Amino acid sequence: MKYACCLALFCFLLTGCVAEEIIDEVPILFIVGYDQGEDEKIKGTISLQTFDPNQKVETRAFEAEAHTSKGLRNQLSGLPKPISIGKMAVLLFSEDMAEKGIIDILDSFLRDPAAGRLIYVGVVEGSASELIKNEFQYLQGIGPFLQNLIKESIEYGNMPQNNIHLFDYKYYGDGMDPVAPVLRMEETEVRITGLALFDDDKLVGKLNLDEMFMFSLINxxxxxxxxxxxxxxxxxxxxxxxxxxxxxxxxxxxxxxxxxxxxxxxxxxxxxxxxxxxxxxxxxxxxxxxxxxxxxxxxxxxxxxxxxxxxxxxxxxxxxxxxxxxxxxxxxxxxxxxxxxxxxxxxxxxxxxx
Amino acid sequence: MSDLEQGNRNDLLISPFLIMFIIHSNQVGVGVLGFQRYIAAYAGNDAWIVVIVTGLIFHLFIWMMYRILSDGTFDIIDLHNKWFGKWIGSVFNLALMMYLLLGTIVILRTFIEVIQAWMFPELATWIPVALYLLLTYYVLAGGFRTVAGICFFGVIIPVWLVFTATAPIKFSTFSNLLPMMDHSLKDFALGTRQMTLSYVGIDILLLAYPFLKNPRSSRIWAHMGVLLTTLVYTMVMIVSLAFYSAGQLQQSIWSTLIAWKVVELPFVERFEYIGITFWCFVVFPNICLTMWGASRVGKKVLHIKQKYFVIILIAFVFTVCVMVVNRDQVDYLNTLTSIIGTYVYYFYIPFIFLYSMIWRRVKKRI
CATH class of the missing domain: 3.30.300.210 (Nutrient germinant receptor protein C, domain 3)
Incomplete structure (x- = not known):
């Protein structure tokens, strides 16, 4: 009797304490692009993927404008919710956005316990939104594609190590400044074209691929x-x-x-x-x-x-x-x-x- | 005479080597998930030296404790009564009980704060508190041997987490540790004071002593317990100093957990979730030990059966934990414990050590 009571009590305790999130139903966010929007707002573009076992991987892009990064989420009407940012892989910033400083947006990801620290931060020559919404056919979707692109050029190519953690490291550290890869959308593909140089969190210059190689050698x-x-x-x-x-x-x-x-x-x-x-x-x-x-x-x-x-x-x-x-x-x-x-x-x- | 002296004494005792696990598991708690920035705030890149120095100081405390306990198989409750008489002794004992209870509350509530901040923001505080305290009752009902067993597993089960330190090393800059010894003595002293909170917990030895087989021979194991703690803390500190830049470390509340974010496993994206889950095993022995200690005081001083007194304590801890609702209050509790802990270790233990020496001298002369 005593044990039966205990068992019943535990069953009661273990159910539905918090909202559940089932992986097959939650849309997964891999990439966010930020552009300068109208009147001091930021324009965010996201690409979502749903992994429904019965269908093939579905990718969709959404766009919204708001004053803060998290504020964008409310603006994304018609979006399936909740969105999981646990697999977030790449954050893209347009050049004009990066020139104004990006730490506020990075901070929202650094603060969030669900977000990782291996997220890549990239600068886009042109519009981040267009790069995300482009119609090139990537098997895995644009987010994982860019993640692999940057990862491989760090591991096998000439790019110095970088990610959101190292950006933050150099932003808050004295006597150092962050770097990030520069991406450009060309007619048929997305390419890495060099390294962005930051003064604290503001883009102030770029290195081309040749200079990036030299940078990696002496860094x-x-x-x-x-x-x-x-x-x-x-x-x-x-x-x-x-x-x-x-x-x-x-x-x-x-x-x-x-x-x-x-x-x-x-x-x-x-x-x-x-x-x-x-x-x-x-x-x-x-x-x-x-x-x-x-x-x-x-x-x-x-x-x-x-x-x-x-x-x-x-x-x-x-x-x-x-x-x-x-x-x-x-x-x-x-x-x-x-x-x-x-x-x-x-x-x-x-x-x-x- | 200790109550253990009668009856099946041996059945209640534990092997001397277990004191290593008891001491180590009572020292390591939630603090190790985020102690780095508090030490680095004073000692900067020399923080790891502070960790080692504080560890050495705690070896000294172990030595003192064994001197205090050196004759017979008494615990500190008996000694208080013996040295200060029943009334003043009881005041000391009740203060000790409150200190132990505060320890329970701080560690339990802080760990639940971590769970709420990282895993389940919507989780109501009372649910994990209730689960933990139910389990605590179950363990305490089994007596001290069960508590010691929990301590053993509380160290052995999560021990593999040590290897996760290799992941942040990939992104580390070890020149952050240079130049060594670049801080003033004052910075070191202030860092040591901050570090004390992470090392407190060896006080449980004062209560567990009579439960050891051949208590005198357990001394080496007690030192091993502190040594193990020192090694773990030093490793965590060195990795953190290399993984974070100085300014960044000051921003990070839970530095150890954040460093786990760069652990890459094929089946899980956020390693912290596994880390925190395993941390339940680290936290649990702390709660059991401090509650056990507090209930010992209740039994010996207030003469309430331990079985019933534990229920009172559990109700008390539950109420206080649920009443703490936000991060500021959790911080306040931690600061309070830090201050009290400093006094306990740097004033009370040396005091009682000197007192015991003098008392013995005087007694010999008579």
Whole structure:
């Protein structure tokens, strides 16, 4: 009798405490795009997918305008509810939106316990809304497609690591500024066209694909995809599996700082347009590559100094190497910080034939 | 004479090594889900050193406690009565009971706050409180051996969560820990005071001591318990310092849970939900132990049967937990416990330690 009572009591306790959400019925949100709307509003575009086991995956795009990100949800009339943001994969911002600052919108995702921290933040050249609503046929839908696109270019390509967590990390951290991939919709596909540079949360500049590669090499130890190098003789060599080992040395961080970045690169030559890949040629390739990284690297840092941003986290490196580091003094010194880059390239394998 | 001295004494006792699990599980609670920012607020990138230093201080407390308890198989309730007489001793004992109850309430309510913030925002407070307290009654009805068993499983079952620390490392910057020892002694001291709250809980030793077989030989295991706690906290702190930037860490209320967001498993998108679920096993021994301690006081001081006194305590804890309705009040409870905990450890335990030394000297001379 006692046990029966207990059992009954527990059954009563365990039912319907909170609203249920069944995966097959809840529409899943993978991607949101933000554009500048009319009179200070933001325009949000979402693409929803429903996974009904009886039908094929259904994707639909919706659009609304409001003053806040969560406010958009109320505006999305005719939308199946509740929406689950647990699988949110990509947040896109149009350039004009990103120039005004995006932290308010990111904050709404960072604050929400249901949202992940591996969400990618991207900047769209043109309209984010059009990119989401485009009619290219993706098997998995636009959200998962873009997620894979960015993920693969980080893992196998030349893009530095980035996601909403790292954006937040660099936004709130001193002596560093966030970066994000730039996307563009072209006639038949969506492409990554470079790296967006932020001053805090405001877009202030961009790197193209070539510069992005250099950025990745000197940013932190990294292993990149493929790079096509032009040699002085007019030939081309393709380098693959490039591994970089990077070391930042800041001297006199508080008084009269100077920076030296030493980069050790290791790569394989997989394609060469010249006649024969001799030892001398390999040396030449290495020398050319060293020069290129040094010159482009220094130019890039100078560009950052002019823009007053620090996407390479130089300030943070200085902090970690200086006792009682003073950020105020650092910010004064940063624009005229002398920077040198030493690059050592080692060409390893060159394929299975000579 | 302790009441354990008569009858089937051995049946009520536990192996000395279990004190390791008891101490460790009573120390680790909800605090580890978000203690990082409070320490880093003072000690910044040196916060992990503060964690180790505080751990060492708690080894000292363990040593003191064993000195306090060194003769016979008395618990602190008996000793209070012996040293201060019945009346003042009872005041001490009742204060101890209130302290233990506060511990129960803080950990239970804070954990439910986590559940409400992360998993079920609509969940009414009384439901999980009731479930937890029903279970607590069930365990306490089994006596101290059952409580010790729960402590054992409360450590063993969630132990695999340690490996989840590898996921945030992928996004970590370990140069955040440099330069080492860059903070003043004052910062370290203030950090240590903050860190104390995460380490409190070894006081249960003062009550559990007579329940150990060969209590003297259990000392090494008690130290192992604190060591285990220190290792876990140090690991969590180092990973958090590397995973978050300084400013970002100050923004994160539940740093450990947020770091779980980057754990990628093929079958679950939000790992925190699994983490929080397993945390039920971490929280439960805390509630059992503190409630058990409080009911011991009730039995010995108020002479109410433990069985009935537990019901009174459960009703009390239930009422208080349900009355706490928002985050500010939960914060207030935590701050209060932190302050009281500081006094208990840095004043009361050294005091009682010195008192016991003097008392013994004096007694010897007579």
């Amino acid at each position: 932190k130890s990294f292993s990149a995809g493929l790079y096509e190098l032009e040699l002085p003789g007019g030939e081309y060599a393709n380098l693959q599996k490039i591994k970089s080992k990077v070391n930042y040395k800041v001297k006199n961080g508080n008084t009269n700082p100077s920076l030296n970045i030493s980069v050790k690169l290791n790569g394989n030559v997989v394609e060469y347009t010249g006649e024969k890949l001799t030892k001398e040629k390999k040396k030449e390739i290495a020398k050319t590559f060293e020069k290129k990284v040094e010159i482009q690297g220094v130019n890039m840092v100078e560009k950052f100094q002019e823009l007053g941003i620090d996407p390479l986290s130089i300030g943070d490196h200085a902090r970690s190497q200086t006792r009682h580091f003073d950020f105020e003094k650092w910010n004064e010194h940063y624009p005229d910080l002398p920077v040198t880059i030493d690059v050592k390239v080692n060409i390893g394998e060159s394929g299975i034939i000579d």
